[in-house]
Amino acid sequence: MEGKRNVRICCLCNERRASLKRPKTLQQICTQCFYLAFENEIHQIILSNRLFTRGDRVAIGASGGKDSTVLAYVLSKLNRDRDYGLHLFLLSVDEGITGYRDDSLETVHRNQIQYGLPLKVVSYKDLYGWTMDEIVKLIGLKNNCTFCGVFRRQALDRGAAFLKVDKLVTGHNADDIAETILLNILRGDIARLSRCSSIVTGEDGPIPRCKPFKYTYEKEIVMYAYFKKLDYFSTECIYSPNAYRGFAREFIKDLERIRPRAILDIIKSGENFRISTTTKMPEQGTCERCGYISSQKWCKACVLLDGLNRGLPKLGIGRSRVEVGCKEENESHGRKSIESKQCGSLDF
């Protein structure tokens, strides 16, 4: 600190010049050591949680954004260097948003070539007969994120089933998970609170999802992409405009400033919560219409789709139904939301 600005040496290798301060540990290290530490950590997480077994077919949920691009890059690198023996695929969802998804899909197409991974794109148009552009034209800019989020979740599962993969990995990072834990406490969603902090979810469902970046800081992902000069797409969705930074996200960033470790501590708390067995949990069943997992008679996607097709798009959204998220309320109040990513990207 004392004026030694120009002679800082990496505190890990003690050889090269330190060129960055690691957000997680505040160590001053060089890029080479950062890459190594970053990749090693993810490797350790994969090993210690036994995320994959040799020969697994694994789909990487790829949006073209920073998280999934870094995930695709690191996973294919580890698969090669550490000999995981995995068959990796890129899986993208085309929501049909002109000026946003078509551009980001181009990034994914380039990644396909750069990393040599086969790509499958599933589109809302093919699956549901509607693009987001058409849905927005019908219902306007309110509640459109509900449709998109619900549809995307199912689209990913259908794409994964098409690829016959054993696992689906997503680029959720530590900041995302910490935010979800806090949000579930804030809105009293005990069922989600109990499962949102686990690294593998949906094990009872058809295709388990896992999050290899569960303990990886968003800032480090950005840093990795920046120094590696990875090719990713970084524009916000045009239908969720004002580049939302919700209360919860801002709070986490503030916390990180005071105490970087807080993000990991929130995740640790989430893992250590012991939830009373007498608490009523929604029962998991299957949708009578499409067979997708659902706790209601029809799955949420079918309810929404039914509304769209009957020209009653508000069906399944309004206050008349219980299964509405709080998100709509916040949006309809036209005020700042408590959550950050409006596009249901946590399910992506």
Next chain:
Amino acid sequence: MACNGGGGGGCQSGCYKDEETTRDQPTASSETDSGTSSNLCLKCKLNVVVSGYGGIDDGRFCADCFRSNLFGKFRLAVTSNAMISPTDKVLVAFSGGPSSRVALQFVHDMQERAHKNFEASRDRSLPVFGVGVVFIDESVVFPIPSREMEEAVEAVSLIVSSLAPPRKEFHFVPIETVYSSDSSDGKERLIELMNVVSDPTGREDMLLSLRMLALQKVASEFGYNRIVLGSCVSRIAAHVISATVKGQGYSLPADIQYVDARWEIPVVLPLRDCFVQEINMFCRLDSLKTIKMSTGPSSSINSLVSSFVALLQEENPSRESTIVRTAGKLIPFQFNRIPEIIDGNVPLATRRRQKRYNLKSNESVSSESFCPLCNSPLDKSEIVDWSNHKNCRSSDTFYTSCCSSCQFQILPPDSTPMEKFYMDLPHSVVARSNKVNNVKLNALREQIQDCLLSDGEDET
């Protein structure tokens, strides 16, 4: 995001429902009262409502009904958790702030009623519980002008003496009293101890532990068997979030129940269901005097969390209670209840009610290991296997037996300052850590008792 996943169910939390009721309620009442000009109290339908006390009931009750409603919450918490029985002697921890002021007022009201009943009954069979008030002077840790402290003490003792009859004992206790049994230089040692703690959040939490230690000390010295804290919903909601942020997810449920009997003297939280806005309103209506000490700006996690929760509460008036309710679904610990009453003096109704409301033992977790510093129950991963730590210094032993949160934010990581810290700890904290180890040893000893030839341990 996860809110509208395909799993359906959506957000079935109270936040949505509660908000709906808040919104609907005023319209409903205005419909029924459409003939009258002003808003009448929903309960008595006589007086005009008061508003500004937050929560979901805001603007529904008149001043009188608001008062009795708030007192009702307090009384329900007290009776259904057997917090105060006629033979008890309770110590109210009074900081001068509105919450503990209201707690003190309510405890007094309850005692006054009990006293009236006692006077009225012919055989004088039911004793009246005793009440004492403690005010802790923390100026050694967070200095404030001595003038201000003098004024505060004067004001507090005036408040306490005005709450009579029945008379209440008042204890003014400096925080360094935690050292009183070991040495006379407690003040210096406390300053030294706190100087070792560099993290601002760690300092605040350390003070919290010391404060509890001081409360326990006063209570046990003067024969109290309950300590009443004024923690309200808002306070508890902030604690839920800050404990989560500090990685204390395992021990969190221990701190937020009505009863916390892990201490020698059980601690009770009768205002657990009251909002800070309600408490402020009550103080305003009854012009209860409160004292606010000047505090410097804080850059701790605790203050960041408090302002975050306050912001959320402004956005949605039921947010705080949603947070507390969510955390309430986490499994509490076995010590989160008053031990079953066998005393015949306690009214049958109280006993029956306690049975009904008390935690069932299969819904609670038993924990044998506690952090010697903050006394929070330790998670399995935090419990140390002592077989690997044979010959280390007692300060190192202490370090390893603390919870990971204390290790990070309070204890110094290097062994020399750690030793200094350990030397400056109050005797009771060190004793607590030794006791923990002894209890474990004794448990082991019990298992092999029949094979031991001598009573001592030092046969080697």
